[in-house]
Amino acid sequence: MMTSTRKAILTIDGQEPIELPILEPVHGHDCIDIRALAGKTGLFTYDSGFVSTASCSSKITYIDGERGELLYRGYPIEQLAAKCEFLDVAYLLKHGELPDAGQKKTFVDIIKTHTMLHEQIVRLYQGFRRDSHPMAVMVGMVGALSAFYHEAWDFSDETHRNISFNRIVAKLPTIVAMAYKYSIGEPFMYPRNDLSYAANFMHMMFGTPCERYEPNPVLVHALDTIFTLHADHEQNASTSTVRLAGSSRANPYACISAGIGCLWGPAHGGANEACLKMLEEIGDVSRVPEYIRRAKDKNDPFRLMGFGHRVYKNFDPRARLMQKICADVLRELELEDDPLFKLALELERIALEDDYFVKRKLYPNVDYYSGIVQKAMGIPTSMFTCIFALARTVGWMAQWEEMILDSEHKIGRPRQLYIGVPRRDVPPS
Ligand code: CMC
Numbered sequence: 001m002m003t004s005t006r007k008a009i010l011t012i013d014g015q016e017p018i019e020l021p022i023l024e025p026v027h028g029h030d031c032i033d034i035r036a037l038a039g040k041t042g043l044f045t046y047d048s049g050f051v052s053t054a055s056c057s058s059k060i061t062y063i064d065g066e067r068g069e070l071l072y073r074g075y076p077i078e079q080l081a082a083k084c085e086f087l088d089v090a091y092l093l094k095h096g097e098l099p100d101a102g103q104k105k106t107f108v109d110i111i112k113t114h115t116m117l118h119e120q121i122v123r124l125y126q127g128f129r130r131d132s133h134p135m136a137v138m139v140g141m142v143g144a145l146s147a148f149y150h151e152a153w154d155f156s157d158e159t160h161r162n163i164s165f166n167r168i169v170a171k172l173p174t175i176v177a178m179a180y181k182y183s184i185g186e187p188f189m190y191p192r193n194d195l196s197y198a199a200n201f202m203h204m205m206f207g208t209p210c211e212r213y214e215p216n217p218v219l220v221h222a223l224d225t226i227f228t229l230h231a232d233h234e235q236n237a238s239t240s241t242v243r244l245a246g247s248s249r250a251n252p253y254a255c256i257s258a259g260i261g262c263l264w265g266p267a268h269g270g271a272n273e274a275c276l277k278m279l280e281e282i283g284d285v286s287r288v289p290e291y292i293r294r295a296k297d298k299n300d301p302f303r304l305m306g307f308g309h310r311v312y313k314n315f316d317p318r319a320r321l322m323q324k325i326c327a328d329v330l331r332e333l334e335l336e337d338d339p340l341f342k343l344a345l346e347l348e349r350i351a352l353e354d355d356y357f358v359k360r361k362l363y364p365n366v367d368y369y370s371g372i373v374q375k376a377m378g379i380p381t382s383m384f385t386c387i388f389a390l391a392r393t394v395g396w397m398a399q400w401e402e403m404i405l406d407s408e409h410k411i412g413r414p415r416q417l418y419i420g421v422p423r424r425d426v427p428p429s
Helices: 037-041 077-083 086-095 101-112 119-127 134-148 158-184 197-206 217-230 237-246 252-263 271-282 285-296 317-332 339-353 355-359 367-376 381-405
Strands: 002-010 018-024 061-064 069-072
Touching: 018 037, 069 077, 069 086, 069 317, 077 086, 077 217, 077 317, 086 101, 086 197, 086 217, 086 381, 101 158, 101 197, 119 134, 119 158, 134 158, 134 252, 134 381, 158 197, 158 252, 158 381, 197 217, 217 317, 217 367, 217 381, 237 252, 237 381, 252 381, 271 285, 271 339, 271 367, 271 381, 285 339, 317 339, 317 367, 339 355, 339 367, 367 381
Parallel strands: none
Antiparallel strands: 002 018, 061 069
8 A cells, every 4th residue: 555645734713724645545536534533623523324434445346336246366357257166266265375285285284184163053043943044043143153162262363263264164164064964954064075065065955964965066166156246245234234344342242143143134144045036026037027126216115125226336346257157157057948037038138228227227137147056046035145155254354364464454333423312411400
């Protein structure tokens, strides 16, 4: 980050103009550095929703919303999806570089040998209702890890941070798969360390003790790519939640649990589930115009789920990759005529020709096709956001660690614009 030779001059009625430095990033928008503003002027800035505010500096992920570009540590998402496995990407996000062959072997071995949960954690599942939403179970189970793994607790120590990262990345698939098995009343499947990260997850989700489960390699590859596409996404709501929680030096399991809670919302990671429900509700291409009309009606709360993005104002590169994965998976499963996929393509086509969506630069986002592909793979709707959370955990952990190591970081403490009742006295009794 460089300080520009340009300066922002702020003129406030009745006060001397003040100069504010401008910071220049490697890519993206210059930022006016307002850290000294309150001290110099007694004024705060107001930016509910962080529309114009950078909450931190970061070296991990970059999004160019106008060009539809997503980079992890400088590498375009398309190249990573084509050439790397998810665990390469996890290593990249954490360490800043892709692993060489030796580093990869060591990393994969470590992850594979930390996939089991403490047996007491496994018993915690019994405390949940069978019909609990698996995201609710995940919030609880991931938070509960902090009750079990607290011996490596000094986060100024790199070894302790690495242990936490490896543990949480290794155990998330087990936690998610067990939440699913619990919900359908099937026995938990313990991890198989001879399988890849994605294949082992499929084994734990779909295998039973009665017969050996052999994951389909096309589906394994698709799932691994889905993990890569969801691995990180800059300072979105859940990542900011993880950072804010971690800014108090809370332990990473608690922070990730907070991130999972935030991701669950339908405006964020819950959109894939909401999108599939929407497509099922629309049901037929003939009803698309009715739903497009509703999405445009300001008096109707309905929105086209899987459409629009705060940052992408051209297209979401993940959505393009996801559309291809979707086509590959449907072909493999001989579901090319899947009516929901056809409906989704048609809805996308009609929306993209509509002035309302064109003017507002609303395009399909990553969640638009991910529900269809996951459903085709046999993953139930309620598990979609869990899989998003599983993948995003590597990004959250990388962001958490970056914040811990940032010498400029302080506990997050936004200010507010108070608009409540002015000071008053309690009436005499
Ligand atoms: N359907 C209909 N209209 C929309 C939609 C939509 N999906 N998204 C935005 N708009 C309209 C909105 O009504 C507003 O119109 P106007 O200017 O006339 O008031 C305009 O577009 C701008 O919308 P906004 O709500 O100010 O934009 P935002 O940046 O605050 O919201 C969003 C971004 C993703 C929350 C929103 O587009 C949305 O709710 N989309 C549907 C949910 C969804 O798919 N979420 C997944 C996001 S991608 C996955 C992730 O990273 O979590």
